[in-house]
Amino acid sequence: MTSRRQFIQIVPFTGAALIVGCSEKAAAPTASTTPAIAAAPVAPAAVTPAAVTPAVVAPAAPAASPTVAPATTALLPLVDEKDATASALGFATDAAKADGVKFKSYAAGQNCGSCVLYQGAAGSAQGGCPLFAGRHVSAKSWCSSFAKKPA
Numbered sequence: 001m002t003s004r005r006q007f008i009q010i011v012p013f014t015g016a017a018l019i020v021g022c023s024e025k026a027a028a029p030t031a032s033t034t035p036a037i038a039a040a041p042v043a044p045a046a047v048t049p050a051a052v053t054p055a056v057v058a059p060a061a062p063a064a065s066p067t068v069a070p071a072t073t074a075l076l077p078l079v080d081e082k083d084a085t086a087s088a089l090g091f092a093t094d095a096a097k098a099d100g101v102k103f104k105s106y107a108a109g110q111n112c113g114s115c116v117l118y119q120g121a122a123g124s125a126q127g128g129c130p131l132f133a134g135r136h137v138s139a140k141s142w143c144s145s146f147a148k149k150p151a
Ligand code: SF4
Pocket: 111, 112, 113, 115, 116, 117, 118, 119, 129, 130, 131, 137, 141, 142, 143, 144, 145, 146, 147
């Protein structure tokens, strides 16, 4: 009888101890895992943007601006009428003085500024032409390759 009483008295405490022990073991890993996971994203998140953003953005912006700006604004030497290509095309620095007898395609009012191949901005005094790479033509010039710019 004594051992039964002892058994009955011991079993609830033993069961409770097992439950507490299991719950502590189950809670312990969760408690130790949670801070580790919570801490991990914070550290890389704080480092990654600071390390990547300046490295990617900084070189891209300066590289694009200097490349475009000089190409569109720089003035190049003007084509000389005596140049072999210019002479063959009947190039005239002043369109009004173009040789209309030799180059029958010439018509009064034609000039580089109104030619489809003219690469200068509208109203500009000079600009590029694909027929004369590395040089500019005056908007008032003309050559026999003139093609009227669409209105
Ligand atoms: Fe001028 Fe047009 Fe002749 Fe070029 S092709 S030189 S822009 S007229």
